[in-house]
Amino acid sequence: MKVLVTGDTGFVGTHLVKKLIELNHEVTGFSPDKGKDIRNYAEIEKSVKGKDVVIHLAAQTDVRKSFENPKLDYEVNYQGTKNVVKACEKFGTRLIFTSSAAVYGNSRDIPTHEDSPKLPVSFYGLHKLFAEKECERINPFIIRPFNIYGPGGHGAINKFTELIKNDKEIVLFNDGSHTRDYIYINDIVSALILGLKSKPGVYNIASGKETSLKEVIDAISKELDKKPRIRYNIQKEGDAPRSVADITKAEKELKWCPKTQLKEGIKKICSPNG
Numbered sequence: 448m449k450v451l452v453t454g455d456t457g458f459v460g461t462h463l464v465k466k467l468i469e470l471n472h473e474v475t476g477f478s479p480d481k482g483k484d485i486r487n488y489a490e491i492e493k494s495v496k497g498k499d500v501v502i503h504l505a506a507q508t509d510v511r512k513s514f515e516n517p518k519l520d521y522e523v524n525y526q527g528t529k530n531v532v533k534a535c536e537k538f539g540t541r542l543i544f545t546s547s548a549a550v551y552g553n554s555r556d557i558p559t560h561e562d563s564p565k566l567p568v569s570f571y572g573l574h575k576l577f578a579e580k581e582c583e584r585i586n587p588f589i590i591r592p593f594n595i596y597g598p599g600g601h602g603a604i605n606k607f608t609e610l611i612k613n614d615k616e617i618v619l620f621n622d623g624s625h626t627r628d629y630i631y632i633n634d635i636v637s638a639l640i641l642g643l644k645s646k647p648g649v650y651n652i653a654s655g656k657e658t659s660l661k662e663v664i665d666a667i668s669k670e671l672d673k674k675p676r677i678r679y680n681i682q683k684e685g686d687a688p689r690s691v692a693d694i695t696k697a698e699k700e701l702k703w704c705p706k707t708q709l710k711e712g713i714k715k716i717c718s719p720n721g
Contacts (some may be wrong), residue, residue: 501534626659
């Protein structure tokens, strides 16, 4: 297949492109590193033309920055996606869109399933939700990843690992009991690959397991054989105390399941080559 990957030089993009090439797909990238701007429709249209599939990853992914500059977040995450949808619609190109669990926000459904209430608490989550609605016009394949980690990642697990490695302080905005659902990068990639041939739909992509921050820090500390330095700060307003996905739909309809257990994934990050 001829595949366009937007955001191909990002964390997920680099892992995805490598796998697509291994599977003998013809891959074209679209990213700011290549001088491409997702907000420029003419550039998007030119890149989408002649492609069988677009895997749309390009995004402003920093939740904190979405508060600092909501206009930029809106332009990239919503209007940029709108451009991709318009081009795909024009050429009849299949769309695979990477949304986010942030669309659920502080949903009270635990575990959270695809039909759970959408209560985003950040501009990032809100604009991803807007983007999903835009994508729905052309029957896309959409994944909602939860907390992604792995070599080259920027999430909590990667950050904690670097801080512990370098004897630096970890600042927690809760008592360490808050939970998240962590999913290894290779499992995200495998779900996106399935989207090349699967029917349209929206799917939670996660481990389906709830892990506290304290458990994560303890696992990293054990793997590195180093004691963490932790400082507890005032809890952030709106920080959900629990988050875990219901992945039943992906398991049943896509025959997908996560392959990498958390301890195994942490071990890979903690290794010298991680």
